[in-house]
Amino acid sequence: xxxxxxxxxxxxxxxxxxxxxxxxxxxxxxxxxxxxxxxxxxxxxxxxxxxxxxxxxxxxxxxxxxxxxxxxxxxxxxxxxxxxxxxxxxxxxxxxxxxxxxxxxxxxxxxxxxxxxxxxxxxxxxxxxxxxxxxxxxxxxxxxxxxxxxxxxxxxxxxxxxxxxxxxxxxxxxxxxxxxxxxxxxxxxxxxxxxxxxxxxxxxxxxxxxxxxxxxxxxxxxxxxxxxxxxxxxxxxxxxxxxxxxxxxxxxxxxxxxxxxxxxxxxxxxxxxxxxxxxxxxxxxxxxxxxxxxxxxxxxxxxxxxxxxxxxxxxxxxxxxxxxxxxxxxxxxxxxxxxxxxxxxxxxxxxxxxxxxxxxxxxxxxxxxxxxxxxxxxxxxxxxxxxxxxxxxxxxxxxxxxxxxxxxxxxxxxxxxxxxxxxxxxxxxxxxxxxxxxxxxxxxxxxxxxxxxxxxxxxxxxxxxxxxxxxxxxxxxxxxxxxxxxxxxxxxxxxxxxxxxxx
Amino acid sequence: xxxxxxxxxxxxxxxxxxxxxxxxxxxxxxxxxxxxxxxxxxxxxxxxxxxxxxxxxxxxxxxxxxxxxxxxxxxxxxxxxxxxxxxxxxxxxxxxxxxxxxxxxxxxxxxxxxxxxxxxxxxxxxxxxxxxxxxxxxxxxxxxxxxxxxxxxxxxxx
Numbered sequence: 001x002x003x004x005x006x007x008x009x010x011x012x013x014x015x016x017x018x019x020x021x022x023x024x025x026x027x028x029x030x031x032x033x034x035x036x037x038x039x040x041x042x043x044x045x046x047x048x049x050x051x052x053x054x055x056x057x058x059x060x061x062x063x064x065x066x067x068x069x070x071x072x073x074x075x076x077x078x079x080x081x082x083x084x085x086x087x088x089x090x091x092x093x094x095x096x097x098x099x100x101x102x103x104x105x106x107x108x109x110x111x112x113x114x115x116x117x118x119x120x121x122x123x124x125x126x127x128x129x130x131x132x133x134x135x136x137x138x139x140x141x142x143x144x145x146x147x148x149x150x151x152x153x154x155x156x157x158x159x160x161x162x163x164x165x166x167x168x169x170x171x172x173x174x175x176x177x178x179x180x181x182x183x184x185x186x187x188x189x190x191x192x193x194x195x196x197x198x199x200x201x202x203x204x205x206x207x208x209x210x211x212x213x214x215x216x217x218x219x220x221x222x223x224x225x226x227x228x229x230x231x232x233x234x235x236x237x238x239x240x241x242x243x244x245x246x247x248x249x250x251x252x253x254x255x256x257x258x259x260x261x262x263x264x265x266x267x268x269x270x271x272x273x274x275x276x277x278x279x280x281x282x283x284x285x286x287x288x289x290x291x292x293x294x295x296x297x298x299x300x301x302x303x304x305x306x307x308x309x310x311x312x313x314x315x316x317x318x319x320x321x322x323x324x325x326x327x328x329x330x331x332x333x334x335x336x337x338x339x340x341x342x343x344x345x346x347x348x349x350x351x352x353x354x355x356x357x358x359x360x361x362x363x364x365x366x367x368x369x370x371x372x373x374x375x376x377x378x379x380x381x382x383x384x385x386x387x388x389x390x391x392x393x394x395x396x397x398x399x400x401x402x403x404x405x406x407x408x409x410x411x412x413x414x415x416x417x418x419x420x421x422x423x424x425x426x427x428x429x430x431x432x433x434x435x436x437x438x439x440x441x442x443x444x445x446x447x448x449x450x451x452x453x454x455x456x457x458x459x460x461x462x463x464x465x466x467x468x469x470x471x472x473x474x475x476x477x478x479x480x481x482x483x484x485x486x487x488x489x490x491x492x493x494x495x496x497x498x499x500x501x502x503x
Numbered sequence: 504x505x506x507x508x509x510x511x512x513x514x515x516x517x518x519x520x521x522x523x524x525x526x527x528x529x530x531x532x533x534x535x536x537x538x539x540x541x542x543x544x545x546x547x548x549x550x551x552x553x554x555x556x557x558x559x560x561x562x563x564x565x566x567x568x569x570x571x572x573x574x575x576x577x578x579x580x581x582x583x584x585x586x587x588x589x590x591x592x593x594x595x596x597x598x599x600x601x602x603x604x605x606x607x608x609x610x611x612x613x614x615x616x617x618x619x620x621x622x623x624x625x626x627x628x629x630x631x632x633x634x635x636x637x638x639x640x641x642x643x644x645x646x647x648x649x650x651x652x653x654x655x656x657x658x659x660x661x
Contacts, residue, residue: 046653047651050651050652050653160572161569163556163559163560163563166552166556167520167523167553167556167557167560170549170552170553170556171523171526171553173549174526174546174549174550174553177545177549181542183541183542184539184541184542186539186542188533188543188546189530189533189546211590214586214590215583215586215587218582218618219579219582219583220582221582221618222617222618222619222620223620385619385620386618387614387615387617387618388615388635388639390586390614390618391610391611391612391614391615391639392611392639394590394593394610394611394614395607395610395611395639398593398594398598398603398607399603399607399643399647399655402603402654402655402656403653403654403655406654408599408656411594411598411656412594412595415590415594419587419590423519423575424519425572426572426574426575427515427516427518427572427574428569428572429519429572444545445545448544448545448548449541449544449545452544
């Protein structure tokens with residue numbers, strides 16, 4: 001129960017103000033179509049530079065939690081999910097709103113998000129120290145394989161094409177090598193003056209996540225986007241609470257699915273929401289009503305996508321392997337504050353780690369309170385025209401990239417990476433493995449070099465990296481993640497109609 | 504899908520993997536031809552992985568088996584090109600030459616006006632655009648310059 005000793009820093013006036021600001025901002029950002037939680041957190045990182053590590057991480061954690069929940073507002077009112085995690089919510093939530101039950105749907109959504117979110121963070125609280133203690137015994141070869149596992153899992157699970165996912169991961173690993181070698185200080189791959197300081201992770205994160213979304217907002221040209229926003233009628237919160245608790249089966253299914261999916265690196269909230277929705281429908285006596293405004297569908301989807309938030313941070317905090325693209329961005333936030341996640345986190349920075357985790361728990365309560373009262377206001381925010389959003393995000397991106405080191409080279413690198421990522425995304429490449437490569441590259445390299453030195457003094461490179469139970473277990477996971485994705489890809493391709501062949 | 508479209512699709516899919524293949528070959532050349540290989544041990548591994556994966560992706564693209572990503576049709580390229588041009592001018596010229604706040608105001612206003620669906624002939628539309636740009640920049644200035652007191656790129660102006 002060590003976490004109970006670290007609640008003090010969370011209940012200060014500054015911390016509570018930051019948590020409230022992060023939660024309200026996160027709900028509004030999450031509700032805005034086109035702004036993903038990942039991009040929202042990436043754009044917020046520069047705002048944390050002037051804060052203490054605890055406050056900075058609280059802001060990022062609160063924003064992460066709230067953007068996932070906020071995505072449900074536009075899913076329910078507009079049938080446009082604010083994030084992929086809210087796709088399943090739109091199925092029944094919007095049908096309820098169209099029947100004049102928008103307020104009921106939103107209230108049930110936030111109560112379910114709270115239930116799932118709290119359970120997920122309890123898993124984070126109780127599982128993280130156990131895993132961290134176990135990981136303390138890891139050597140360079142194990143940490144090398146864990147870094148490679150992080151890239152292969154996200155590379156194969158987060159992409160439609162396994163080869164392109166892994167290729168993006170390899171490019172990310174190379175980008176991390178640009179600049180001066182950390183051991184001998186040797187200059188590597190500096191082909192432009194803007195690359196002399198290497199590629200800073202925050203500039204890369206902003207570029208890879210924000211710039212492609214800005215261009216996507218401009219894809220429609222000068223077309224007038226008309227949203228049909230459903231009017232929200234008042235509804236009793238007490239009734240919504242009792243209705244949500246009467247759908248306990250869906251809440252349990254959602255929480256269990258969300259927690260399991262969250263623990264698998266790379267699986268993500270979209271999978272959690274859809275799998276939970278499908279399972280809840282299968283076990284429901286009202287399964288025929290799913291899709292027509294059945295509140296059980298909203299409960300299942302929202303408990304699941306919020307329950308995955310806490311567990312997705314377990315591999316991040318214990319092994320430095322982010323469980324989702326947003327967790328990867330959070331890792332960037334931790335690194336710029338000098339906090340290196342991994343087995344030693346709870347030894348060297350226990351105060352920061354526990355205060356961060358506790359703030360996530362308090363953030364769930366704030367998300368519920370603000371969510372219940374702010375949803376009506378958020379309906380106006382989602383109507384911001386894309387050209388204004390795109391222009392605003394562009395200015396914030398330039399500011400964010402510059403403020404990292406007060407270097408204009410970071411801004412140029414951010415834009416070049418972002419433009420490149422936009423074009424690559426049109427050919428099936430995904431930014432998540434690339435980001436993971438950039439983040440895990442230095443970890444993989446330092447452990448590889450360290451391992452090589454140990455191996456030279458011992459039985460050789462092969463014996464050091466390819467023998468031993470843990471090494472073999474990790475290698476098996478690397479291979480299994482790739483094989484599983486290849487098999488899934490082949491199966492999906494067989495089900496797809498061939499081009500030119502009428503179905 | 505016509506045969507011509509299929510060929511065009513294969514060519515389009517081959518372009519990005521040809522670029523990554525070229526990149527992998529360059530990294531391999533740089534990593535395997537240095538006098539002291541110690542700092543290049545890990546890049547050597549990465550280059551081998553990149554070449555192998557790019558070759559596999561190229562093989563699939565040429566066979567027409569690479570169907571992820573729709574590519575970039577010309578009409579889409581024409582729609583986004585003005586926006587990308589504004590981004591480049593803003594980042595490479597306006598912000599460093601004029602200063603962050605002045606350059607950002609010009610960049611914001613230009614990008615917004617270019618893609619705003621409202622009529623360019625209406626005075627009211629232009630007034631709205633100017634008001635929104637000024638309001639946004641005021642908030643940015645208050646937050647960055649006065650509240651957070653962070654350094655921003657300086658040019659001829661603020």
